Amino acid sequence: MLTGKTAIVTGAAGDLGNAMARQLAERGAHVVMWDIVPRAEAAEAIERVQAHDAAVAYAEVDVRERIAVDAAIADMPQVDIVCSNAGIVEAQPFLELSQANWQNHLDINLTGCFNVCQSAARRMVADGTKGRIILTSSWVAQIPWPEITAYTVSKAGVNMLVKQMARELAAHGILVNAVAPGIVDAGLAGRQLREEPQYAARVAKVIPLGAPGTPEEIASAVVYLASPQTNYMTGSILTLDGGCSLFQFDA
Numbered sequence: 001m002l003t004g005k006t007a008i009v010t011g012a013a014g015d016l017g018n019a020m021a022r023q024l025a026e027r028g029a030h031v032v033m034w035d036i037v038p039r040a041e042a043a044e045a046i047e048r049v050q051a052h053d054a055a056v057a058y059a060e061v062d063v064r065e066r067i068a069v070d071a072a073i074a075d076m077p078q079v080d081i082v083c084s085n086a087g088i089v090e091a092q093p094f095l096e097l098s099q100a101n102w103q104n105h106l107d108i109n110l111t112g113c114f115n116v117c118q119s120a121a122r123r124m125v126a127d128g129t130k131g132r133i134i135l136t137s138s139w140v141a142q143i144p145w146p147e148i149t150a151y152t153v154s155k156a157g158v159n160m161l162v163k164q165m166a167r168e169l170a171a172h173g174i175l176v177n178a179v180a181p182g183i184v185d186a187g188l189a190g191r192q193l194r195e196e197p198q199y200a201a202r203v204a205k206v207i208p209l210g211a212p213g214t215p216e217e218i219a220s221a222v223v224y225l226a227s228p229q230t231n232y233m234t235g236s237i238l239t240l241d242g243g244c245s246l247f248q249f250d251a
């Protein structure tokens with residue numbers, strides 16, 4: 001289905017990004033994995049993708065560094081699909097929220113997406129590629145989950161970035177959408193579930209479908225957004241949250 005396409009996945013050494021890279025490779029795409037994790041530490045994540053794309057590439061690219069992002073894109077023979085997925089979360093109650101914590105979330109989660117998506121979009125336009133840009137938002141982009149102000153604000157920015165890019169890039173045939181995962185028992189939330197008892201207690205009360213999601217479920221939605229099945233879809237935020245955002249809860 002994606003044979004002949006080249007896909008960049010940022011944060012591809014992490015849990016959700018690695019599942020995206022694997023599933024895109026399984027559908028025939030050539031995958032270029034980006035992360036700040038040194039290559040040696042990402043060996044297992046690379047091998048998992050290699051099982052489906054023997055030529056998978058890995059580059060240490062910090063999405064905050066625009067010059068590095070532009071250089072990495074210029075190095076690629078073609079860019080068809082971009083998954084702008086790298087992100088962080090570090091909980092701090094609002095009254096204790098440091099300026100450094102705030103800035104770090106905006107730099108990685110929002111400016112990082114701007115850097116990657118604008119650079120890739122410029123390349124797609126220059127090449128005449130009718131590409132796909134898929135961002136990783138979050139169900140909390142619209143819900144003030146406790147103690148993660150910088151994170152929720154950064155993801156709210158991601159949602160508007162999706163819509164703005166979708167509008168301006170439509171004329172070039174470039175489609176821009178996002179997945180909005182709920183609570184996934186892996187990656188950022190997986191660490192919080194293990195390390196923060198108050199988080200685990202809140203989570204137990206808020207998922208109507210009864211359990212956290214999996215990276216594979218989120219990656220399947222990314223494949224859908226990269227596929228011809230979504231040729232008429234742009235500017236959408238596809239929520240996969242087990243129903244979390246459907247009701248008011250006491251967290």
Ligand SMILES: NC(=O)c1ccc[n+]([C@@H]2O[C@H](COP(=O)([O-])OP(=O)(O)OC[C@H]3O[C@@H](n4cnc5c(N)ncnc54)[C@H](O)[C@@H]3O)[C@@H](O)[C@H]2O)c1
Binds near residue numbers: 016190
């Ligand atoms: N896990 C969840 O429940 C959940 C829920 C909603 C949204 N998300 C989103 O999914 C995305 C992936 O998160 P995850 O849960 O797989 O976490 P993760 O920590 O497993 O993966 C994130 C990856 O991003 C990389 N990264 C961090 N800063 C970077 C930078 N400056 N440049 C390049 N790479 C960088 C990390 O090294 C890591 O490998 C994030 O955008 C996150 O906000 C996750």
